Amino acid sequence: AVMAAASTFEAHPPAELFDTLGMTHTWAETDWRGNYILSSQVWTTARDLARFGQLYLQDGMWEGERLLPQGWRDYVTAPTGPQPPTGDFGYGATFWLMNRSEGVPADAFAAFGNRGQYVVIVPSRQVVIVRRGEDPAGKPFDIAAFARSVLESLD
Incomplete structure (x- = not known):
């Protein structure tokens, strides 16, 4: 049963x-070898991205079911491997850590x-x-400042 579940996910993560x-406006495409690389090749909406974030906020629980x-x-937010020596972000297991962001x-x-x-x-x-947007080449968006502003507005 575990093999079947893994095979199903590998074939069709959506x-x-x-x-x-409930990410009904999201679809993913594969790379040239047929692999899903979910850090790109995903078309989605802000609302669907929020659902994805909510899953992680709830430590993998969704509507009472553990996904x-x-x-x-805790695993994805633990520093993993060599960390960038400078900057606002560290790296966990597939997620950027904002623990250096003032x-x-x-x-x-x-x-x-x-x-x-x-x-x-x-x-x-x-x-x-x-945040959904299009960064012009060479001008990255300051997500730490944006997050800071949003959090301040909630105080």
């Missing part, structure tokens, strides 16, 4: 994850998508922040 989360292993959020809670972490798509999860504040 049916296994996106549909379960990710207990403690998965004015942002140390437990904040984020998914950075292609060309300026962000999902910031802040467990201590029970907040998910989504």
